Every structure is written in C-alpha cells, then in structure tokens.
C-alpha cells in the first residue's frame with residue numbers, strides 16, 4: 001500500500017514546522033477517516049504536538065451554573081427552548097465551590113462556568129468574584145457565556161476571570177438563533193478586554209463538509225486563540241439534528257489533527273483540546289481534556305468498592321459516576337504516555353504517575 005505523494009509532502013512539511021494552508025486542510029479533511037493517509041495525518045499531528053507541548057496535557061473542568069430553556073435555540077442542544085423539557089435552575093454556590101475543589105484536587109488548572117445564551121450578567125459577575133475568593137487560587141475561572149459587551153468582559157476580568165470560551169459555531173445562524181457576526185464581535189471583544197480566548201471547531205457532526213470545517217477552524221488561525229480544538233456533537237434525542245448521529249472517534253481525531261497542524265508555530269496556542277475526552281484524540285495532536293467532574297471522593301470510592309466487592313466487580317468500580325472525572329482524564333493521558341500536566345500558559349505543573 002502506497003500513500004498519496006501530495007499528502008505525504010504536506011505532512012512531511014508539517015514535521016519541519018510549516019503549518020498547513022486552508023486549501024491543504026480541506027484536502028486533508030476530505031480523506032476517508034480510515035484511509036492510510038488519514039492515519040498518517042493523525043500520527044503526524046501526534047508527533048508534532050508531543051514535541052510542541054513537551055508531551056504534556058491540560059485539564060480544564062466544566063460546570064453548568066445555570067440552566068433554562070435557552071433563547072439561543074440551537075438545533076443540536078439539550079437546552080434549546082423549542083425542544084427542551086428542563087426547568088430553570090441555578091446551581092447553589094456551595095455546590096459550585098465543592099465541584100471546583102474536586103477539580104483542583106484532580107489537577108485541573110481552570111474551570112469553565114457555563115450559562116445559557118441569556119443570563120443575568122450581575123449575578124454571574126458577582127458569582128465569579130465570590131468564587132475567586134473561595135476556590136483554590138491555582139484554579140482559573142473561565143467564562144462560557146452568551147454574547148456580551150467589552151465593558152462587561154472587563155468587569156468579569158476585574159472579578160477574577162482570566163479567559164472566555166466563545167465560538168462562531170459550525171452553521172451558526174442556520175442551526176442557531178445567533179448570527180456569525182455577533183459571535184465574531186464577542187470574540188474580538190474578549191481579546192480587546194485582555195482575556196484569553198478559548199476556541200473550538202464545534203459542534204462537529206457527520207454532515208459538515210471539509211470546506212465548512214476549514215472555514216470555521218480558520219477563525220482560530222486568523223485570530224489569536226489560547227486554545228483551539230474540536231468538539232463532537234452529541235445527538236440529543238428530540239432535537240432537529242438528532243438524525244445525523246455523531247462522528248466516529250477517528251473522524252474526531254482527524255479534525256483535531258488538522259487543527260493541530262493549522263496552528264503550528266502559533267505561540268499563542270498553548271493547547272489543542274478534544275471533547276469528548278478520548279484516547280484517539282491524544283494520539284491525533286490533542287493534549288487537553290474537559291473533565292465533567294473533579295476528583296472522586298475517597299470515601300465514596302471506598303464505599304462503592306466495598307459494595308461492589310460483594311456483588312462482583314468490573315474495572316469501572318473505582319469510578320464515582322458516569323461523568324468523566326479528572327481521574328479518568330489523567331488515566332487516559334498516562335496510558336497515552338503523557339509525562340506531565342501543564343498550566344494554561346503551557347508550563348509544567350505536575351508529573352503524571354504511571
């Protein structure tokens with residue numbers, strides 16, 4: 001079996017430090033996910049990223065602090081007002097603090113506080129300020145909120161927020177009620193306010209064409225993001241996009257690889273994230289995960305072990321729940337041969353134990 005000479009040349013150049021062009025990204029995204037060339041693409045990105053990020057990974061936790069039927073009404077989202085059945089609720093501050101402490105214990109360097117598209121700005125700002133006083137100092141507070149003004153972003157910065165996740169999504173304005181222009185404006189404001197910008201190619205589904213993927217990825221190539229990456233769409237039953245299903249892990253890895261090779265040489269990009277957290281991603285150029293829960297409580301683990309020991313057990317017995325924990329993420333990174341966890345600045349923070 002012989003691989004395509006043109007793909008070989010692009011990948012060879014990437015190993016020598018030349019980022020791929022948008023046209024090359026389209027070509028690489030056209031490769032069938034289980035072809036020899038797609039495998040070479042993922043392997044090349046793996047080698048490039050291991051070197052670029054010193055074989056180290058980053059963990060950033062995520063907490064949904066409010067939920068409500070959302071006006072953003074995205075055709076893929078669990079919270080979209082047209083098809084959700086959830087009731088409005090706020091997560092109590094004590095619970096947020098407890099979750100933050102578990103994230104910090106598990107090696108997470110920051111936590112994304114997620115809201116709906118519309119949210120109470122003063123409430124969120126005050127929550128961030130309160131958390132900044134009460135949660136471990138090394139855990140950065142990162143905002144994942146709707147479109148807001150530069151002045152509001154500056155207020156968040158003053159309250160202790162260091163970065164914000166914001167994306168002009170795939171098919172924004174078609175599969176959502178927001179406009180690409182508004183999303184891009186908020187991204188520019190994030191940078192203007194001096195916050196780190198966290199970006200991704202999302203929500204990736206099987207229907208997205210190589211051309212639209214490259215177009216969406218390139219906003220994070222043209223503007224200075226701190227983190228780029230890729231997130232797959234989870235098919236939410238009852239949502240309009242449910243019938244499309246979801247991409248395979250090799251396809252998710254292929255897009256992660258393209259993002260990694262497109263951002264070669266960009267000093268501002270400190271990590272490449274993949275969500276859902278998975279091993280294929282770690283072998284495709286990604287080095288950052290978003291754990292859904294922090295370190296499982298030792299007492300809970302012991303109690304579960306004791307209970308399961310009586311009734312037989314599986315290798316999942318130490319897990320607290322189905323949420324992907326910091327312990328799960330560290331285990332995957334260790335299994336993938338990563339040596340350290342890093343901070344959001346890319347500097348080593350702790351050794352990963354084999």
Ligand code: SF4
Nearest residue numbers: 070072073074077117
């Ligand atoms: S704006 Fe966010 S929370 Fe609201 S429907 Fe869209 S993806 Fe869901």
